[in-house]
Ligand SMILES: NC(=O)C1=CN([C@@H]2O[C@H](COP(=O)(O)OP(=O)(O)OC[C@H]3O[C@@H](n4cnc5c(N)ncnc54)[C@H](OP(=O)(O)O)[C@@H]3O)[C@@H](O)[C@H]2O)C=CC1
């Protein structure tokens with residue numbers, strides 16, 4: 463069979479059109495959502511993500527700023543910027559691009575973002591709120607994956623393999639999938655015979671960053687395959703899945719690029735809109 467393509471660009475476009483309408487309504491009431499991104503250093507891929515977020519925010523009518531610090535910026539400089547942004551009423555959402563340069567403690571920085579502006583949902587307060595089911599910002603990539611999966615039908619009772627256990631992707635997406643009554647197995651680099659086990663799963667979510675990790679032979683006929691991986695191989699961006707062969711086996715599959723990535727950015731915008739609404743008492 464040939465899989466149905468989960469076209470992230472199209473799904474993101476429709477979702478963003480809905481967000482743009484909501485931004486318009488807020489602006490009629492004098493509220494303009496703003497997303498401010500802090501980045502330290504000049505990593506090409508990071509700068510490119512940050513600029514995409516910035517452009518996407520402006521395209522749906524938000525304002526967006528980038529605070530670009532040097533590669534050798536100190537932790538205090540980042541904390542000072544955060545203090546300023548935390549207290550600036552014009553800033554709805556703050557995102558600190560990770561990884562940060564080595565001299566800056568990610569833990570210290572993430573816990574210094576005001577929880578009501580932490581649109582990534584990376585601060586310890588918001589992680590705690592998510593796991594206890596309170597209203598909060600859900601991390602953008604997991605939220606984007608859930609939005610893609612809505613297009614494939616109910617997840618109730620599905621056996622799902624999540625590969626990768628980072629705080630950004632693997633762990634929170636496992637939690638969200640469990641909330642949808644799927645049975646989740648969280649796999650990682652110490653999982654034994656991982657690829658052999660995969661053929662027993664109805665859904666595979668791979669968030670590793672290892673090109674060619676998942677091949678057609680590991681995929682059950684008709685399974686849903688979500689490829690979060692983003693790795694540059696030469697001048698080509700690739701995922702974890704051997705896409706050309708896998709699409710002949712899977713029932714649904716995401717391409718890279720054009721799958722999860724556009725939804726991640728969309729969910730940053732979604733969370734920035736929520737931040738602006740909640741801060742102004744709009745439900
Ligand atoms: N499309 C998008 O929107 C986004 C894409 N990404 C991409 O997703 C990928 C993962 O990102 P992130 O979660 O931040 O990465 P991390 O490096 O934080 O985590 C990678 C995970 O993969 C596991 N792993 C490594 N090698 C293997 C292996 N051979 N078999 C099974 N598991 C393995 C690691 O296991 P262990 O814990 O044991 O080390 C770890 O849990 C990257 O390619 C990144 O670029 C990330 C965010 C957003």
Ligand SMILES: Nc1nc(=O)c2c([nH]1)NC[C@@H]1CN(c3ccc(C(=O)N[C@@H](CCC(=O)O)C(=O)O)cc3)C=[N+]21
Pocket residue numbers: 510511514557558559560561582602603692699718719720721722723724726727
């Ligand atoms: N505070 C913080 N929040 C993040 O959400 C965050 C982060 N730091 N650090 C790095 C990772 C990575 N990440 C991606 C976002 C979009 C694409 C994306 O749009 N990818 C496009 C391709 C982009 C291209 O062509 O280069 C796609 O897959 O179609 C990829 C990866 C967010 N992250």
